[in-house]
Amino acid sequence: MAIVGRSKLRDLFDDSPTPHIAHPPQSHRRDFYVATDGSYSRDGSGLGVIVETRDGERVARFAVPDEAPNNNVAEYRALHLGLDVLAARAPRDARIGVLVDHNDLAGDVNTAALAARAHDYRPIKEFSPPATADHHWRGIRARVVGFEEVRAAQLDSNTNPAHVLANEPEQYGHVNDEPARCLLPERDTGDSQVPPPSRSDRRASD
DSSP: OOOTTOOOHHHHHHTSOOTTSOOOTTGGGOSEEEEEEEEOOTTOEEEEEEEEETTSOEEEEEEEEEOOSSHHHHHHHHHHHHHHHHHTTSOTTOEEEEEESOHHHHHHHHHHHHHHTSTTOOOSSOOOOOGGGHHHHHHHHHHHHHSSEEEEEEOOGGGOTTHHHHHOTTTTGGGGGSOOOOOOOOOOOOSOOOOOHHHHTSOOOO
């Protein structure tokens, strides 16, 4: 079972495939990571969300009882919640890493991210959300377009740190009362632009 609150979402993202889109060599330069999961059972459904910065600082956690009609819809509802939570705490120019354990959802997110770069927003393939999750998919797609860059990675269910929150929302309901945080990591600007000594010490020509 996953240990709630002790995950390193950045490491999980870097080690997981990103369907329909190439995995960048320096994907750890995401500003925020959001892991979500949705569960379904006849006794009740649940949504789990964990948000962390690139540096591993926890921003938010949620374990919410839900009434999704099936597991596929629950997955889309969970990501919709997670991206809404993140949008309230992150700037629009943030680069986001999404972690889900649903292959179609990860593929849809990445296809939407690619479509956002095209002038006509036309996807390279058809999206595949469940019919009863259409409005949640529209919300997800709006959030994908709203950030500078979004990329989704697919986890195994047993490594998804949001899994336990979604499956035991009553047991972990106390995480919903944690104080809100907004921790923006410092941007990694890459190589320094300071000239080498041989150039910086050179006098300007008269």
